[in-house]
Amino acid sequence: MSAGKPQPPLELAYSDWKPAYLYSLGELSPFFREVRDNRRLLASKCPRCAKVWMPPRGDCPDCYEENEWVPISGEGTVVSCSYCYFKGHGIDLVGYLDLPYVYALIHLDGTDTYISHGVKPPSQKMGEVRSGTRVKVEFKDHRRGTLGDFYFVPLG
Amino acid sequence: MGTFAAMEQVASRLNAAARARNLMEAFPRTIQFTLTGEGGESSRFYVVIKDGRMSVVAGTADTADLVVTGKPEALVRVARGEQDVSHPIARGDLVVAHGKVSEMTLFNRVLWAA
Amino acid sequence: MRKVAIVGIGTVPWQMRNADKTFRALALQVAKKAFEHARLPRSAVDHVVYSIYCETMLRQQIPSILLQDYLGFQGLSSLRVEAGAATEGYALAAAYAQVAAGLSDITLVVAVQKGGDFYDFETRSRGDGFQNGLAISMDTTWLQPVMPGVPPMLTTFCLAPHIERYGGPTPEQLAMVSVKNYDNAYRNPEAQLHQKVTVDDVLNSRIIAWPTTTRMCCLYSDGACAMILASEERAREITDKPIWISGIATSSYAIHRAEAGSIGRMMGTHIAAGRAYKMAGVTKPSEEIDLAQVHDLITGTEIMAYEELGLCGLGEGGRLVEEGIVAPDGKIPVNTDGGRIACGHVGGVSGAYGACEIVRQLREEAGDRQVRIRNGRGVMQCIEGHASLSAVAVLERG
Numbered sequence: 231m232s233a234g235k236p237q238p239p240l241e242l243a244y245s246d247w248k249p250a251y252l253y254s255l256g257e258l259s260p261f262f263r264e265v266r267d268n269r270r271l272l273a274s275k276c277p278r279c280a281k282v283w284m285p286p287r288g289d290c291p292d293c294y295e296e297n298e299w300v301p302i303s304g305e306g307t308v309v310s311c312s313y314c315y316f317k318g319h320g321i322d323l324v325g326y327l328d329l330p331y332v333y334a335l336i337h338l339d340g341t342d343t344y345i346s347h348g349v350k351p352p353s354q355k356m357g358e359v360r361s362g363t364r365v366k367v368e369f370k371d372h373r374r375g376t377l378g379d380f381y382f383v384p385l386g
Numbered sequence: 387m388g389t390f391a392a393m394e395q396v397a398s399r400l401n402a403a404a405r406a407r408n409l410m411e412a413f414p415r416t417i418q419f420t421l422t423g424e425g426g427e428s429s430r431f432y433v434v435i436k437d438g439r440m441s442v443v444a445g446t447a448d449t450a451d452l453v454v455t456g457k458p459e460a461l462v463r464v465a466r467g468e469q470d471v472s473h474p475i476a477r478g479d480l481v482v483a484h485g486k487v488s489e490m491t492l493f494n495r496v497l498w499a500a
Numbered sequence: 501m502r503k504v505a506i507v508g509i510g511t512v513p514w515q516m517r518n519a520d521k522t523f524r525a526l527a528l529q530v531a532k533k534a535f536e537h538a539r540l541p542r543s544a545v546d547h548v549v550y551s552i553y554c555e556t557m558l559r560q561q562i563p564s565i566l567l568q569d570y571l572g573f574q575g576l577s578s579l580r581v582e583a584g585a586a587t588e589g590y591a592l593a594a595a596y597a598q599v600a601a602g603l604s605d606i607t608l609v610v611a612v613q614k615g616g617d618f619y620d621f622e623t624r625s626r627g628d629g630f631q632n633g634l635a636i637s638m639d640t641t642w643l644q645p646v647m648p649g650v651p652p653m654l655t656t657f658c659l660a661p662h663i664e665r666y667g668g669p670t671p672e673q674l675a676m677v678s679v680k681n682y683d684n685a686y687r688n689p690e691a692q693l694h695q696k697v698t699v700d701d702v703l704n705s706r707i708i709a710w711p712t713t714t715r716m717c718c719l720y721s722d723g724a725c726a727m728i729l730a731s732e733e734r735a736r737e738i739t740d741k742p743i744w745i746s747g748i749a750t751s752s753y754a755i756h757r758a759e760a761g762s763i764g765r766m767m768g769t770h771i772a773a774g775r776a777y778k779m780a781g782v783t784k785p786s787e788e789i790d791l792a793q794v795h796d797l798i799t800g801t802e803i804m805a806y807e808e809l810g811l812c813g814l815g816e817g818g819r820l821v822e823e824g825i826v827a828p829d830g831k832i833p834v835n836t837d838g839g840r841i842a843c844g845h846v847g848g849v850s851g852a853y854g855a856c857e858i859v860r861q862l863r864e865e866a867g868d869r870q871v872r873i874r875n876g877r878g879v880m881q882c883i884e885g886h887a888s889l890s891a892v893a894v895l896e897r898g
Contacts, residue, residue, distance in 0.1 A: 238519070239519040239520055241519065243619070243621070244559065245621065247556075247559065255641075258641065285641075285642045309661065309763065310656060310657075310660040310661040310664055310763070310764075311656060311660060312652055312655040312656045312659075312660050312709040312710055312712070313707070313709065313710040314648045314652045314707075314708065314709045314710075315706065315707040315708070315710075316648070316649075316706055316707070316708045316709075316714075317648065318628060318631035318632070318648060318649050321635075321646075321647070321648050321649075322645065323645060323646050324648050331648055333646075333647065333648055333652045333653070333655075333656045333709060334656060335656055335657065335661070335763075345642075346642075346643065346646070346647065346653075346656065346657070347646050348646050356710060361660075361661075361664050376645050377641065377642060377645040377646055378645035378646060381646075
């Protein structure tokens with residue numbers, strides 16, 4: 231198909247597709263309500279196999295039983311981590327904490343699985359947070375009820 | 387080459403390149419550098435990115451969005467395109483004493499835009 | 501179950517942005533090339549499988565409606581497959597199943613995706629726009645709010661624990677994979693990048709998530725490719741160089757749910773490879789596989805793929821690149837097309853392009869990039885951004 235002198239393709243700016251939600255957290259509501267209102271973490275425990283899931287889930291995927299909520303201390307151990315010195319534009323928690331951002335797999339005390347989350351390191355230099363570092367949860371002053379309402383810092 | 391001169395060279399290259407000016411238009415900042423060489427000599431200058439252009443000024447700015455301290459040779463390597471700024475920060479050779487470290491990524495992006 | 505072969509392929513150059521064509525025209529371009537390569541008329545196709553990972557990138561949901569229309573497949577059956585950046589492996593499995601089961605004699609697989617239309621108006625960067633748009637592919641409750649991107653996720657979930665557990669790969673070995681793939685891309689006219697890099701260039705590029713640097717990370721691209729699958733009977737009529745899909749399998753394995761024994765592994769690839777090899781009758785991959793195309797979303801996952809595909813033992817992947825075993829003149833060349841870090845990458849297309857590369861190599865049509873073929877067998881692997889979904893396919897000639 232041609233129509234006269236070739237021109238570069240026409241580019242249109244679109245920022246219209248920004249779906250708006252009043253999103254229900256359903257069975258996860260107790261976890262996020264506890265984060266927002268009481269600055270406390272909960273894990274979910276299967277009443278049949280006793281496995282404690284973190285991140286929590288409403289049902290045990292092994293037993294298909296409805297899980298129960300159990301409080302945890304919010305302290306844990308870094309399983310593995312990586313120092314990030316790059317921030318993609320739209321990641322809120324990384325912007326809030328600044329770089330370097332230590333993205334870590336964390337084994338929280340009292341749970342049987344790992345959660346991935348951000349650890350705020352003590353300095354801009356690499357290496358102080360590593361596998362085996364003990365961490366504890368810290369909550370933001372303003373919380374909405376999302377995973378980004380808290381983060382972790384090294385203990386001691 | 388001194389750090390100031392190296393940065394001036396980068397600035398004139400960037401100011402002549404449309405792509406770099408486009409990025410600089412989106413990143414207006416004043417960045418203060420207060421660097422200390424191996425022999426203890428200090429190098430103080432600031433970079434002003436404004437209206438899509440970069441200028442390098444000796445001395446201390448009245449106000450700065452970012453203040454960077456550390457080793458001058460580390461900054462020269464970044465300015466020359468040899469090593470990304472994340473490395474000297476990770477080593478502790480450059481420290482963002484005031485302002486967000488994440489903005490240094492954007493500054494690096496500007497520096498290497500031409 | 502019938503045997504199934506790839507009898508034609510259609511590929512186009514990878515570009516960071518192909519502004520000249522919308523995804524419709526891109527899809528038609530590669531489909532047309534595949535028909536020409538197979539010397540088949542369009543009317544021969546009785547089923548179409550679309551490998552399309554991401555609707556938000558296309559700015560279009562249910563894209564198969566538009567494509568069935570644009571490609572002129574009125575009344576034809578079709579299926580659109582989605583599985584993150586493993587989509588193409590899952591699509592190939594679905595296409596294979598349709599033909600093997602006798603529900604189709606000739607299935608066209610079309611892989612198409614546009615990464616380059618995303619844009620960040622604040623920073624004026626397509627790269628940032630791509631990262632922002634990609635965010636909804638991550639678990640929006642438990643990952644996206646805290647996760648700084650796919651390379652950090654793969655580094656934290658897979659590479660860092662692997663290094664803890666096995667003592668490697670070293671940063672230098674990770675960089676050697678980059679050098680190898682950039683070199684391979686240099687010889688691939690369809691590759692997005694035609695640059696040479698040194699180990700130092702790679703190590704000095706931006707730290708994305710230690711030890712992964714920018715030059716160890718996959719590109720983002722607009723891409724497309726097509727393959728024509730045929731039943732055994734039809735395949736032998738169509739070409740004297742059919743490439744058989746002798747094994748194909750998929751597996752899902754949530755890394756963050758990893759039990760202690762599987763940390764530092766890519767269990768999805770391990771399980772899928774086991775199933776695919778069993779189907780293909782491969783018992784010693786390090787001897788029986790001639791070449792591989794794997795997902796170097798970061799060079800760390802390429803090295804881990806060597807291990808999970810059985811090309812070497814666990815923890816030995818770094819040694820493989822250091823000793824040149826996976827170089828183009830080595831025993832098992834890997835990513836001769838240039839890999840995802842230098843040839844181009846977009847979910848839904850990359851692994852299909854990798855399968856096309858294996859087809860070219862096994863048919864000895866790879867020109868400057870041609871590697872030595874001993875057994876006539878190659879393996880394609882793909883993973884998506886969490887390394888949770890994985891697909892493996894064994895392709896062979898004969």
